[in-house]
Amino acid sequence: xxxxxxxxxxxxxxxxxxxxxxxxxxxxxxxxxxxxxxxxxxxxxxxxxxxxxxxxxxxxxxxxxxxxxxxxxxxxxxxxxxxxxxxxxxxxxxxxxxxxxxxxxxxxxxxxxxxxxxxxxxxxxxxxxxxxxxxxxxxxxxxxxxxxxxxxxxxxxxxxxxxxxxxxxxxxxxxxxxxxxxxxxxxxxxxxxxxxxxxxxxxxxxxxxxxxxxxxxxxxxxxxxxxxxxxxxxxxxxxxxxxxxxxxxxxxxxxxxxxxxxxxxxxxxxxxxxxxxxxxxxxxxxxxxxxxxxxxxxxxxx
Numbered sequence: 001x002x003x004x005x006x007x008x009x010x011x012x013x014x015x016x017x018x019x020x021x022x023x024x025x026x027x028x029x030x031x032x033x034x035x036x037x038x039x040x041x042x043x044x045x046x047x048x049x050x051x052x053x054x055x056x057x058x059x060x061x062x063x064x065x066x067x068x069x070x071x072x073x074x075x076x077x078x079x080x081x082x083x084x085x086x087x088x089x090x091x092x093x094x095x096x097x098x099x100x101x102x103x104x105x106x107x108x109x110x111x112x113x114x115x116x117x118x119x120x121x122x123x124x125x126x127x128x129x130x131x132x133x134x135x136x137x138x139x140x141x142x143x144x145x146x147x148x149x150x151x152x153x154x155x156x157x158x159x160x161x162x163x164x165x166x167x168x169x170x171x172x173x174x175x176x177x178x179x180x181x182x183x184x185x186x187x188x189x190x191x192x193x194x195x196x197x198x199x200x201x202x203x204x205x206x207x208x209x210x211x212x213x214x215x216x217x218x219x220x221x222x223x224x225x226x227x228x229x230x231x232x233x234x235x236x237x238x239x240x241x242x243x244x245x246x247x248x249x250x251x252x253x254x255x256x257x258x259x260x261x262x263x264x265x266x267x268x269x270x271x272x273x274x275x276x277x278x279x280x281x282x283x284x285x286x287x288x289x290x291x292x293x294x295x296x297x298x299x300x301x302x
Contacts, residue, residue, distance in 0.1 A: 025044070030069070033086055045107045046104035050193075050194050059092075066083065066085050068189070080188050179204060179213075206281045213255065
């Protein structure tokens with residue numbers, strides 16, 4: 001089952017750069033979780049990022065351990081959506097790669113070196129002598145850990161307060177994002193992480209229709225919000241007035257996405273790409289739409 005990907009970063013994240021076998025990699029720490037940028041890791045090791053995303057989506061141990069976040073990495077001037085992998089499963093991911101299938105000999109050597117080192121570390125951990133602590137030492141260590149976590153949490157709450165307030169204001173306001181804006185962001189994400197996937201605005205709008213956000217088809221209400229989407233808080237209807245040469249003043253209704261609707265459409269598009277390797281909604285019957293979004297995600301998004 002495809003896990004639902006969280007695309008909304010409402011609190012601040014710490015971005016750091018580390019050395020990984022002589023190559024710089026970016027890690028993103030948010031709350032208690034630290035992630036690595038999968039596309040960057042694959043580039044360093046000569047791996048196909050889309051194939052690795054599909055492989056991760058099939059692993060039980062990777063469920064809930066990947067996400068998409070808007071991250072600004074060192075050397076860039078703005079944030080871009082990145083497919084991230086939790087460092088908790090970084091070893092499992094690399095250990096699961098079948099190196100005999102890799103044509104890049106340098107990539108094969110790097111991954112095999114890591115796999116050998118990982119096997120040694122696991123053996124050391126399993127065979128290490130047990131260290132005994134007195135009751136007083138256990139209590140002291142527990143108190144120190146708790147104190148450190150409280151201090152870190154207080155600092156994080158203080159640092160995140162402005163952004164959380166801003167995000168809450170955005171949640172309660174009229175939607176600000178157009179479907180075309182999301183399509184442009186998805187193009188940027190695909191260029192960085194899914195280079196073989198072509199993103200067309202038409203396909204994004206078609207998926208918005210598939211997910212019940214807008215009306216699609218040969219009708220005067222094409223691309224207007226559905227009643228269900230408005231009631232569910234996914235979209236806000238908007239209207240634009242304009243002048244014509246022959247019919248005077250005209251008014252046109254269009255759709256703005258709320259943060260909830262933005263996440264629903266982004267998740268639905270990525271889930272479709274992960275399942276079919278393309279954003280084209282015509283590769284499968286509409287009867288399979290719920291499978292592409294992910295079992296149970298319809299109820300979660302409603």
